[in-house]
Amino acid sequence: MATDSLFERVWKVAARVPRGRVTTYGAIARALGSPGAARTVGWAMRAAPARLKLPCHRVITATGELSPEDVFGGPGVQRLLLEDEGVAFNAQGGVDMKRHLWIP
DNA sequence: GCCGTGACGATTC
DNA sequence: CGAATCGCCACGG
Numbered sequence: 001m002a003t004d005s006l007f008e009r010v011w012k013v014a015a016r017v018p019r020g021r022v023t024t025y026g027a028i029a030r031a032l033g034s035p036g037a038a039r040t041v042g043w044a045m046r047a048a049p050a051r052l053k054l055p056c057h058r059v060i061t062a063t064g065e066l067s068p069e070d071v072f073g074g075p076g077v078q079r080l081l082l083e084d085e086g087v088a089f090n091a092q093g094g095v096d097m098k099r100h101l102w103i104p
Numbered sequence: 105g106c107c108g109t110g111a112c113g114a115t116t117c
Numbered sequence: 118c119g120a121a122t123c124g125c126c127a128c129g130g
Contacts, residue, residue, distance in 0.1 A: 043109085106130105117121080
Protein backbone atom coordinates (compact mmCIF):
# COMPACT_ATOMS: atom_id res chain seq x y z
CA MET A 1 0.00 0.00 0.00
CA ALA A 2 1.43 3.36 0.65
CA THR A 3 1.46 3.74 -3.08
CA ASP A 4 2.14 7.39 -3.25
CA SER A 5 0.42 7.52 -6.58
CA LEU A 6 -2.04 10.27 -7.17
CA PHE A 7 -4.73 7.65 -7.46
CA GLU A 8 -4.60 6.67 -3.85
CA ARG A 9 -4.66 10.28 -2.77
CA VAL A 10 -7.72 10.91 -4.90
CA TRP A 11 -9.50 7.92 -3.41
CA LYS A 12 -8.66 9.15 0.06
CA VAL A 13 -10.08 12.58 -0.59
CA ALA A 14 -13.14 11.26 -2.39
CA ALA A 15 -13.87 9.08 0.62
CA ARG A 16 -13.88 12.21 2.77
CA VAL A 17 -16.68 13.82 0.80
CA PRO A 18 -19.57 14.24 3.24
CA ARG A 19 -22.99 12.92 2.36
CA GLY A 20 -25.22 15.42 0.62
CA ARG A 21 -22.21 17.25 -0.80
CA VAL A 22 -20.39 17.02 -4.09
CA THR A 23 -16.92 17.90 -5.27
CA THR A 24 -15.29 18.44 -8.62
CA TYR A 25 -12.33 16.73 -10.23
CA GLY A 26 -10.48 20.00 -10.52
CA ALA A 27 -11.06 20.72 -6.83
CA ILE A 28 -9.54 17.40 -5.83
CA ALA A 29 -6.66 17.77 -8.22
CA ARG A 30 -6.03 21.23 -6.85
CA ALA A 31 -6.19 19.96 -3.28
CA LEU A 32 -3.52 17.44 -4.17
CA GLY A 33 -1.28 20.14 -5.53
CA SER A 34 -1.93 19.43 -9.18
CA PRO A 35 -4.54 21.87 -10.46
CA GLY A 36 -4.14 20.64 -14.00
CA ALA A 37 -4.52 16.99 -13.18
CA ALA A 38 -8.29 17.08 -13.25
CA ARG A 39 -8.27 14.42 -15.94
CA THR A 40 -6.01 12.22 -13.92
CA VAL A 41 -8.40 12.50 -10.99
CA GLY A 42 -11.28 11.27 -13.09
CA TRP A 43 -9.08 8.51 -14.33
CA ALA A 44 -8.35 7.49 -10.75
CA MET A 45 -12.06 7.31 -10.06
CA ARG A 46 -12.60 5.09 -13.01
CA ALA A 47 -9.78 2.86 -11.80
CA ALA A 48 -11.01 3.02 -8.21
CA PRO A 49 -11.69 -0.50 -6.88
CA ALA A 50 -15.28 -0.94 -5.74
CA ARG A 51 -14.03 -2.44 -2.51
CA LEU A 52 -13.06 1.05 -1.38
CA LYS A 53 -16.72 2.02 -1.59
CA LEU A 54 -15.80 5.45 -2.86
CA PRO A 55 -18.75 7.81 -3.25
CA CYS A 56 -17.67 8.46 -6.80
CA HIS A 57 -21.20 9.61 -7.53
CA ARG A 58 -20.38 12.67 -5.41
CA VAL A 59 -17.53 13.60 -7.70
CA ILE A 60 -18.69 15.60 -10.68
CA THR A 61 -17.27 18.00 -13.24
CA ALA A 62 -16.74 21.71 -12.62
CA THR A 63 -19.77 22.49 -14.76
CA GLY A 64 -22.01 20.43 -12.49
CA GLU A 65 -22.22 17.67 -15.03
CA LEU A 66 -22.33 14.09 -13.80
CA SER A 67 -20.15 11.21 -14.93
CA PRO A 68 -21.13 8.74 -17.65
CA GLU A 69 -24.19 6.88 -16.46
CA ASP A 70 -22.97 3.68 -18.02
CA VAL A 71 -20.25 3.52 -15.40
CA PHE A 72 -22.81 3.50 -12.61
CA GLY A 73 -24.62 0.55 -14.02
CA GLY A 74 -27.47 2.46 -15.59
CA PRO A 75 -28.84 5.81 -16.68
CA GLY A 76 -29.86 8.22 -13.93
CA VAL A 77 -28.30 6.08 -11.24
CA GLN A 78 -25.82 8.69 -10.13
CA ARG A 79 -28.48 11.35 -10.09
CA LEU A 80 -30.78 9.20 -8.00
CA LEU A 81 -28.00 8.56 -5.52
CA LEU A 82 -27.31 12.27 -5.14
CA GLU A 83 -30.97 13.15 -4.90
CA ASP A 84 -31.33 10.55 -2.20
CA GLU A 85 -28.62 12.33 -0.25
CA GLY A 86 -30.42 15.63 -0.51
CA VAL A 87 -28.55 17.12 -3.45
CA ALA A 88 -30.53 19.54 -5.59
CA PHE A 89 -30.40 19.54 -9.37
CA ASN A 90 -30.85 22.31 -11.89
CA ALA A 91 -33.30 22.31 -14.73
CA GLN A 92 -30.31 21.55 -16.87
CA GLY A 93 -29.85 18.24 -15.10
CA GLY A 94 -26.73 19.46 -13.34
CA VAL A 95 -25.94 19.55 -9.64
CA ASP A 96 -26.42 22.79 -7.78
CA MET A 97 -22.77 23.22 -6.86
CA LYS A 98 -23.51 26.62 -5.35
CA ARG A 99 -25.12 24.76 -2.48
CA HIS A 100 -23.44 21.38 -2.44
CA LEU A 101 -19.93 22.03 -3.70
CA TRP A 102 -17.48 20.68 -1.14
CA ILE A 103 -13.76 21.23 -1.25
CA PRO A 104 -11.21 19.25 0.79
C1' DG B 105 12.31 7.14 -22.27
C1' DC B 106 8.49 7.88 -25.77
C1' DC B 107 3.53 7.23 -27.15
C1' DG B 108 -1.18 6.77 -26.21
C1' DT B 109 -5.00 7.46 -23.40
C1' DG B 110 -8.54 9.61 -20.32
C1' DA B 111 -15.20 10.19 -14.93
C1' DC B 112 -11.64 17.30 -17.08
C1' DG B 113 -11.11 22.52 -17.64
C1' DA B 114 -11.03 26.61 -19.82
C1' DT B 115 -11.01 29.23 -24.05
C1' DT B 116 -12.28 30.18 -28.72
C1' DC B 117 -15.16 30.12 -32.86
C1' DC C 118 -25.68 30.06 -26.42
C1' DG C 119 -23.69 25.61 -28.37
C1' DA C 120 -20.08 23.06 -30.23
C1' DA C 121 -15.27 22.28 -31.04
C1' DT C 122 -10.42 22.59 -29.86
C1' DC C 123 -6.28 22.87 -27.11
C1' DG C 124 -3.93 22.19 -22.91
C1' DC C 125 -3.16 20.05 -18.59
C1' DC C 126 -1.19 15.96 -15.76
C1' DA C 127 -0.45 11.20 -14.48
C1' DC C 128 -0.28 6.08 -15.50
C1' DG C 129 0.39 1.89 -18.52
C1' DG C 130 2.67 -0.50 -22.21
